[in-house]
Amino acid sequence: MPTALPEAQAAPNRQRQAEAARPILQALARVMVTDRRAVTLASARGEILLANLSSQRLGIDRESLLQHLDWQALCNTARRSGSAAARWQRETHSFEGEVVHVPLGSAEGFLLRLAESDQESTWLRNRARAATLMRVAHDLRTPIQSLLASAEALTRRDGPGLTEETAHRMRRAAGLALDQVSNVLSVIRGEQSLRGGQPDEDFRLADEVTALVALVEPIAAARATEVVLTLETPPDLTLHGPLRFVRALCQNLIDNSVNHGGGRVELRLTAKPLSAALPLSDGAAELWRVQMELSDEGGGLPAEHRARLAEVLARPGDAEGRDITGSDQRPSAGLSVLAHALRQLGGEMTVADRGADCQALPAQSEERVIGTVFTATFTLPRAPALPQPAAEPQGGGALPLAARQILLVEDSPSSRDWITHMLRHAGAEVTSVGSGPEALALLARVEYATRIELVLTDVTLPRMTGIELAERLSRGDPAASLVWRGPVVGLTAHADDRIRAACLRAGMVTVLEKPIQAEDLASGLNAVLSGSAPAPRAAAAGQGGDSPIDAEVSQSLISQIGVEKARDFMLRALREARQVQTELLRDGIGPDTGRRLHAATGACGLTGLRAIERVLRLTEAEVAVTNPCLEPLCDQLDDALSRTEQAIGELGA
Known part of the structure; x- marks a missing residue:
């Protein structure tokens, strides 16, 4: 029968996969049995493949693995970068450790290794904290330099007056610099918590790189350096991954070339889809290959600097960029940050001399060198698409928010996705962000400021509350050249009189309370957009009964x-x-x-x-x-x- 052939072919394939993985599993088992640390080998779905006695004593099984760790996210990170830091909590003890990707022929596994003692855990935690502070301290350098360069340019008295366009760019760069400082501080808070690290997030690649180039423009202007950005990527391409490391990689590349790359720096960003999905991952995430090619006119990279760069990129390093093979040489902070970011992205970098024709020269070329070409590449999945809204609401009729342009500000990923779906189901076109600074940066751009009709924001947000965001939007923000004016609607799970009064004083038109039905949300926003703000609605009472679900x-x-x-x-x-x-x-x-x-x-x-x-x-x-x-x-x-x-x-x- 035709349906029997695939199964008949699949059985030998599974047998061959098992045969290929068996020697690796046997070798791992021999190593694990002598390890006093808790060591567990599991699949990406959490099935336990191997576990030593220490792991069994801690009660590490599939259920606890999925409950106490964000196992899928850790596996994705380990698959991309080789390993991922992990923390295991048992009663009053917290164990530091890591998840390591283990290829098993055509299959794969993930090895969870925990520290042997509380003292070792404390040492690992303190080392990781020091590494984080070193990286973010270096990341703060560029935005602070940008602020200083902007202030100097705006207050200079001995030169010709700034044009309105130049002043606008300087104010925008200063606003971006302040946002970048906030981003770095949020990373410190995230990576210093016992939760361990910032989660991967959705981001628009072109927007991020464009903002970073704008951030360094004042520094480049002070050094008489021209920065040219060429985008060969869809403007709306949204990827999912460790945004903080994409920023760190791009910022260090651009900043280094602006400081040492001569009078012209060219950055070319390309992104192309790959045909294959992530190996053995659930779903079929579309993978995109990202390439950042940066060329300068700094006369070429000295041989000793190139050797140092090649060494730090090639050798294994810990979280601080320190060589773990025994070398006493410690790379500079910039190289450490660059190498760490590249490793976390699972990427690679090549360095070549730039010739007079502005192209990379082949190795051992005798042609004149005018600069350096850095090429960094990495692969990330495209952000998952939301469920498509229905063409028309049930019962027929016009969509209540048809073609309306709404900016949603919500920090909870599940709430953000669900509210986005509800709004799109009602016909709206939705742009969503996770914080107030992201919303301000978006609305400072003319293409968004002229399109967005309404901002719907959660009241309790990280870094900047919804109330603070409404105040900034209602009074305008000269530092960021904010040009958007429109209604702001609050959304909160606790809309008491005090919160409502604060929201209205900040400039919000009204406050809606969670939970809210899709119809109530659509009709409330439609009323605001029509100029007749609705009365605040109380949250709908759930149905009675014993069911835990409404x-x-x-x-x-x-x-x-x-x-x-x-x-x-x-x-x-x-x-x-x-x-x-x-x-x-x-x-x-x-x-x-x-x-x-x-x-x-x-x-x-x-x-x-x-x-x-x-x-x-x-x-x-x-x-x-x-x-x-x-x-x-x-x-x-x-x-x-x-x-x-x-x-x-x-x-x-």
């Missing part, structure tokens, strides 16, 4: 996107709540705890996870008191998470 919300989700995608949105919100609970138990109450709880509360409310939402609201209130008692609430949250996860699995059954 039946009305779940049915609305299923009718719009189907059972499987509805489950996916709900599980993303559930994982966000579980992560917040883990952080609270592990780290205690910190300066960001309230915001993280608020984001999880909103995400669970939007997707109908009412049992979890109820406990999160109680936890938020308890965290705000002087001597909070969190144990009973954490027990309640455990129960709500368990019952809700089971109910999600039974949806549509």
